[in-house]
Amino acid sequence: MTPRDPKAGIRELLHELCVDLGFCLPPHEQQRLQEAPPTDADSFADAVFAAEGMDPGHHTQLWHQVRERIDRRVHG
Template identity: 50%
Template sequence: MAEHDRSDEVQRLLDDLCVNLGFCLPREEQRRLRVSPPPDAESFTVAVFEAEGLDPRQDKRLYRDVRDTIDQHMRRWPETNAN
């Protein structure tokens, strides 16, 4: 069930990025991120930019806005480690 929960959390994050920042990823890219989300905000941000076909280094302010949104979502995600 944790995998499904994370998939739902990732989808809420992607929906937020679409509505608030205009990063509306193609369905296949959304699916890829839901199935295997990057482990931290930085790598997730780069993955989102690459999925949009953008260079993450081109617009520092936009990068920061996307990263901050991702970071806010990821901080609310429960840990899934079963150690």
């Protein structure tokens, strides 16, 4: 069995965030997150918000939705 490509998992996550929650990051931001993904769900959610130019402190409910998707994707 071949190990799963971590970059493919990040691509799938970013696609899900775009389609379901409207976080459609520019290609260079997607590439950056694929090359050096944050190590925990909180940091990843913060990075997604930063890439969108949004302050997570002003969108706490949405931040929690993003974080939940990330956590679900990472931990199954």
